[in-house]
Amino acid sequence: MKKIMNAPENIVNEMLEGLTTVHKELVYRVPGTSVIAKVAQSAGQVGLVSGGGSGHEPAHAGFVGDGMLAAAACGPVFTSPSPDQVLEAIKVADSGAGVLLIIKNYSGDIMNFDMAKDLAEMEGIAVDFVIVDDDIAVEDSTYTQGRRGVAGTILVHKILGAAARSGLKLAxxxxxxxxxxxxxxxxxxxxxxxxxxxxxxxxxxxxxxxIEFGIGIHGEPGYRREKLKTSAEMATELVDTLERSISLEQQSIAVLINGLGATPLMEQYVFANDALRLLEAKGASIVFKKLGDYMTAIDMAGVSLTVLTLTDSRYLDWLNEPVTTIAWN
Structure with a gap:
């Protein structure tokens, strides 16, 4: 194993220290915790809190800032943050209007975020939640009842972050x-x-x-393993399979092409060229595109393709709103 690190057991702590040192104008680390919060909380605005295991950088701390998350709780590598860590994130994110938790559908995350919600409500903080289950690969998998929450979570951060900044209430x-x-x-x-x-x-x-199709962001099994294919063949598999779960013909869509950690931008753009062409051939109108490393799996090589059907005209406006965060640009 070759990695740029000191002691493996300290890698998350040192990563968080490095992140807040480099980006101290945007975020800070809540003392004694693994919580990253934005420097300037917005009074009277609902605070958004997300998080999960580390190893998915820039998720989730990279999306803390004006227009997206108020705070992120960062657990050990591929392990949910504990309820007390999530509670600290809720407390720092609350500026009087309550807190909305954005939870990926993993059993540990749901259990710990739910416990933190109960603890926060005992302290008088209004808390609600949404659960993201965008991965269509498998119905049940390691750590999961139902479908997993993966890169589509970032679009939820962005849209709800803009909606929160507009002054909408928790409900x-x-x-x-x-x-x-x-x-x-x-x-x-x-x-x-x-x-x-x-x-x-x-x-x-x-x-x-x-190659494995349908892999999870923690290395959970996918739905089929095959011999390596061309980018065009990979894109065809993903687009055709997505079409079974989402309508594409005559739909306005947003697309996120996400690198899983060790996929060069060169390869991501080759894949994008194939995938976007195929989506348009299915009759979709692509009105928003994003490409890069947003929800990774440490050093996994691969890509994910996310499609959002824009059934609400506000979604596109909220996606296009400028934000001040580390990772969304």
Whole structure:
């Protein structure tokens, strides 16, 4: 295992210290916690809190800032933050209008965020939540009942962040999130696995000429393993499979092409060229595009493709609103 680190057991702590040192004008680390919060909280605005295991950078701390998250709770690598850490994120995010939790559909995240919600309500903070389950690959998988929450979560951060900044109340944001999430579908693939620093070896094995469709962001199994294909063939598999879960013909859509951590931009753009062409051939009108590393899996090589059907005209406006964060630009 080759990684730029000191002691594997300290990698998350040192990563958070580095992040807040480099970006101290935007975020800070709540003392004694693994919580990253924005420097200037907005009085009277609903605070958005997300988080999860580390190893998905820039998610979630990279999306803390004006127009997106108020705070993010960062757990150990691929492990949910504890309820007390999430509680600290809720407390720092609350500026009097309550807090909305954006939770990816993993059993540990749901349990710990729900416990933190109960604790916060005991302290008089109004809290609600939405659960993101955009991964269409498999119905149930490791750590999950139902579908996993993956890169589509970033679009939820962006849209609800803009909606919160507009002054909408907690119940309104909850309703928007619940209507939004069913319109977001994601499917990914891996050509090389990820290595967790404290484990020191890949979490699964892929042959030098193999690819796995439907892989999870923690290395959970996908739905099919095949010999390596061309970018065009990979894009065809993802687009055709997504079309079974989301309407494309005569639909206005937003597209997120997400690198999983070790995929060069060169390869992401090659894949984008193929995927966008195929989506348009299906009759979709692509009105918003985003490409880059947004929800990674440490050093996994691969990509995911997220499609959002713009069933509400406000979604596009909210996606296009400028924000001040580390990772959305």
């Amino acid at each position: 309104e944001l909850k309703a928007i999130g619940d209507a939004l999430i069913p319109n977001i579908k994601t499917l990914g693939l891996a050509i090389n696995p990820a290595t967790v620093p404290e484990v020191g070896k890949p979490g699964f094995e892929l042959g030098a000429d193999e």
